[in-house]
Every structure is written in structure tokens, then in C-alpha cells.
Amino acid sequence: MASLILLCVLLLWPLSSGSEVVDVLVILPKNNSYLFSYPRVAPALQYAQRRLRGADPHGALTFNLSYADSECGNSALFSLVDDSCEKRPDLILGPVCEYAAASVARLASHWDIPMVTAGALAAAFSQKSGEYSHLTRVAPSYxxxxxxxxxxxxxxxxxxxxxxxxxxxxxxxxxxxxxxxxxxxxxxxxxxxxxxxxxxxxxxxxxxxxxxxxxxxxxxxxxxxxxxxxxxxxxxxxxxxxxxxxxxxxxxxLFxxxxxxxxxxxxxxxxxxxxxxxxxxxxxxxxxxTVKPEFENFSMEVNRSIQKERLADCQDCGSINMFLEGFHDALLLYGIALHEATRKGFSKKDGAQITAHMWNRTFEGIAGPVSMDANGDREQDxxxxxxxxxxxxxxxxxxxxxxxxxxxxxxxxxxxxxxTLRGRRKPSPPTPEKSYGLGVSALTGIIVGALLGTALLMAFYFFRKNYRISIDRRTRLEQCDIGKHRQLREDSIRSNFSAA
Missing domain, CATH: 3.40.50.2300 (Response regulator)
Incomplete structure (x- = not known):
């Protein structure tokens, strides 16, 4: 069924276009202790190439794969820059590790190169509108x-x-x-x-x-x-x-x-x-x-290739993990998108257009249907x-x-x-306090304000009362003193006039 779908797509490829060579740079660690080392992933990519060639009777699409060691670090970016000195790749597969993928994804977006990976699963890579605009993730994100x-x-x-x-x-x-x-x-x-x-x-x-x-x-x-x-x-x-x-x-x-x-x-x-x-x-x-007959054949061929190479430091090599499936589907998805974009007049150098054709679509992967959402991330059950x-x-x-x-x-x-949790009391939701339309803070403010106002009025009342008593007392004393001074002046005048 999957081969039939691919055949229907690829038969629409223009006969006059000739053979199209796509330069692919695979940036993955060489160390086989990683589940996604390129010696382990290479057989899965070769299987995908054969699948694409089998569905394309005109031989219009050829992938030229080259591999670079990411070391899950800065070497990923250095490898991309070094490989692009003479000619930039048409497609980047990988990296997987977050810190390696981040720098490569930024440069790929700047250079308009599609980047498809079965890694870069962290939440930050979901923001595709800026520096990760050309990133497509064919493995389920976290x-x-x-x-x-x-x-x-x-x-x-x-x-x-x-x-x-x-x-x-x-x-x-x-x-x-x-x-x-x-x-x-x-x-x-x-x-x-x-x-x-x-x-x-x-x-x-x-x-x-x-x-x-x-x-x-x-x-x-x-x-x-x-x-x-x-x-x-x-x-x-x-x-x-x-x-x-x-x-x-x-x-x-997950792995x-x-x-x-x-x-x-x-x-x-x-x-x-x-x-x-x-x-x-x-x-x-x-x-x-999900298991289907084609996946069983894929597993046997990939295992056979890995055993033949006798890879060193390779644990769990007998199992087919999601990275091997993912990179197989990545090459398949790119091939379908490239054909569709080319039919609309775009070329393999129109990275943004090819990326757009990989998003928001469903196709048949090696283990079953693969659904890509509108943000270029794989939906996964x-x-x-x-x-x-x-x-x-x-x-x-x-x-x-x-x-x-x-x-x-x-x-x-x-x-x-x-x-079902036993022996635990589930916390009950907090009961809102009734405030007759006012918030708790507003009601509290009104109460505190009223108390302060009452205190100020009482203080003012006692202050005024004491002040009035003091004024009255001072007035009586002053009147008494004035009377004494007037009497002294009158007595003094009388005596002077008498003397005269």
C-alpha cells in the first residue's frame, strides 16, 4: 500500500526533468554508544533510498548522502560550515541532541535549507516562527x-x-x-x-x-x-x-x-x-x-546490515529504536515534499517551500501512517x-x-x-468569600478606613476640648493681669497728679 502511494506521487514527476541529485548532509555522532549514531542510522537511510527508487520508474531522484560527526555538541555546526564551503547541501538530516541541533537549525533557517530530524525534541523547538522555521521533527516531541x-x-x-x-x-x-x-x-x-x-x-x-x-x-x-x-x-x-x-x-x-x-x-x-x-x-x-509486514522486513534488513558491519561499542543494536524509524521516514517525507514542490515550479533550493510541503500532511511511514501537524511536528500515539x-x-x-x-x-x-488513590483525601477547592460584589481587598480597605476615620475624629474631639479649656484658662489669667496693670497705672497717675 505504501509503495503504491509513493508510485502515484512519483509518476507525476515531469519526464523531461531528467535525474535530480539531492545532496544530503547527515549530522549525527559517530560513536555507536548513541542510539542514533550514523553507522546505526545509515542502513535505515539506505533502505529508504531503495524504497524511493523502487517507486520511481524514471529514476528522477537520487540522494547523495554524506556523513559528519556531530559529537552531540559544537562539532555539528562546524561540520555544516566546513561542508558548505564549496557547496551547500540541499537537505540536512539531524542532529538529534538538543544543543547540537539548536545551532544547526538556526543556520539552516538562515541559509534556506530544510532540516529534518528524529531529535531536537525539547519544548523550545516548538517555536518555529523564528530561528527554527526550517525544522521538521519526524519523531514525537516531549x-x-x-x-x-x-x-x-x-x-x-x-x-x-x-x-x-x-x-x-x-x-x-x-x-x-x-x-x-x-x-x-x-x-x-x-x-x-x-x-x-x-x-x-x-x-x-x-x-x-x-x-x-x-x-x-x-x-x-x-x-x-x-x-x-x-x-x-x-x-x-x-x-x-x-x-x-x-x-x-x-x-x-521512549527510546x-x-x-x-x-x-x-x-x-x-x-x-x-x-x-x-x-x-x-x-x-x-x-x-x-504498530507492526506491519513491511516493518518486519525493514527490521531484518537493518539488523543484518548492522551485524555485517560489526559496529564497535554498540549496545542494543539488535533492537530497532525510534531514531532508525524516524530517519527512514524523514528521507521519505522529504522525497514526497520535493516532488510536490517541483511540480509547482519550485526547485530543491527553495527550502522554505519544501519545508511547507512537509508540514500538515499524512503519509505512510515504515511502521504505519505518519501525521505531521501544521507546526512541522509529528503526531504520536x-x-x-x-x-x-x-x-x-x-x-x-x-x-x-x-x-x-x-x-x-x-x-x-x-x-x-x-x-485510584487509596488513603488520601483529595484537597477540596477553596470556597470564595462573599463580599457582595466587592473584592476581599476592597472590603478590607473600607473597614480599615472607617476605623482609622473614627479614631481621627475622636482624637480631634478630645484635642479641641482640651485646647478650648486651655484657651479659656489663659484668657481669664490674662484679664486678671490686665486688671492689675490698669489699677497700678491708675494709682500711679493719681499719686503724680496729687503731688502736682
């Missing part, structure tokens, strides 16, 4: 994920939360993840929303007492940490009886990797039994997975997983969130008790 929590908080009427994250001070993946949750939750909850940061340093131990004190105050705990740290937190909470249903725990897992926290409790150690009981209270928010059989420790999807219509779907495996 804000899209946060919509799931916003829907659950509304559905279950939760009123307080604790956001716990591990900050490595470099890529800061979990910092940006929970930042989006904080931004998207109802502002009325922010007075009951707390954050707790754990250092990403490996030699620093978890301060369980400090963390669990904050846990006791929250109805919902949302965590973004490595799998080992999450296990340590859940064990500590279980030992202090904080997994008794009075708190709902969530883990966020299909244990380094991001995959909800796994089993380690093969003596704590497995206790961990299984603790994880019975832990729910995981993850991408909703998410699932909530829970341990439905605690005796086995197995997980199952219990609910889904659908981004297109913002609906929250509860599945048959859903257990209401698991998401």
Missing part, C-alpha cells in the same frame, strides 16, 4: 508525550505530582522530557507540582530518604531515569510501604533502551522477588507500537503499560492515548484500582 499525562490527570482527577529525573548535565534528555510534562500540566496544579533532580554522576549514591520524603507528599510520581536507578527507587519505596496504592508511579520510556528506563525489574540477583513486587505499582508510558500478572511480573498495554483527537482509551486489561 510535548506530544506530555499530552498523555495531561489527559490522564484530567481523566483521573489527580491534583499533585512529583517529577523525578536524572540530569547528566550534557545531553539532559530527562531534564527536557519532564520539562515538557511540567509545561503541559494544568497551571492550576503548579502549586502542587514538585521536582526532584538526581545527579547523573555514577559514583553518587541515591539519597533515598530525601527522595521518599517528597514521594509521601505527592499523589503521582513521574520518573525519568536509567533502569538501574528506577529499580533502586522502587525498592526503597516498597520497603517503606509507599507502594500500597496511595501513590501512582510512572516511568517514561526502547534500558539507558532511558525500560521498566525491567529482573536482574537475576537476590532482589528480583522484591523488585517484582515493587514494580507491580509502576506504570510505563511508551510509544504505541502513546501507550500505558502495567504489570497485569504480578505473580509472573509480565506487562501489558492497559490504555492508549490518541494524539489526533486527544482521546484516552481504556483497554480490557485496565484495572481501575491501580489508578
Amino acid at each position: 510535548l506530544k508525550m506530555a499530552e498523555t499525562f495531561a489527559a490522564m490527570f484530567q481523566h483521573f482527577s489527580w491534583r499533585s505530582a512529583l517529577l523525578v529525573y536524572e540530569d547528566d548535565k550534557e545531553e539532559r534528555t530527562c531534564h527536557f522530557t519532564l520539562e515538557a510534562v511540567f509545561l503541559l500540566l494544568d497551571p492550576d496544579l503548579h502549586d502542587h507540582l514538585r521536582t526532584h533532580m538526581l545527579s547523573g554522576a555514577r559514583d553518587e549514591r541515591l539519597d533515598a530518604e530525601d527522595l521518599l520524603h517528597a514521594v509521601r507528599e505527592a499523589e503521582v510520581v513521574i520518573m525519568c531515569m536509567g533502569a538501574d536507578v528506577i529499580r533502586e527507587v522502587m525498592l526503597a519505596a516498597h520497603r517503606r510501604r509507599l507502594t500500597d496504592g496511595s501513590t501512582v508511579y510512572f516511568n517514561i520510556e 526502547n533502551t534500558s539507558s532511558y528506563g525500560n521498566g525491567s525489574w529482573k536482574r537475576g540477583d537476590k532482589l528480583d522477588t522484591e523488585a517484582r513486587l515493587a514494580y507491580a505499582s509502576l506504570n510505563t508510558v511508551t510509544l504505541l507500537k 502513546f501507550s500505558i503499560m502495567a504489570m497485569t500478572r504480578p505473580e509472573e511480573g509480565s506487562y501489558e498495554v492497559v490504555a492508549n492515548y490518541f494524539a489526533i483527537n486527544g482521546s484516552f482509551q481504556v483497554l480490557p486489561a485496565f484495572n481501575t484500582d491501580r489508578f
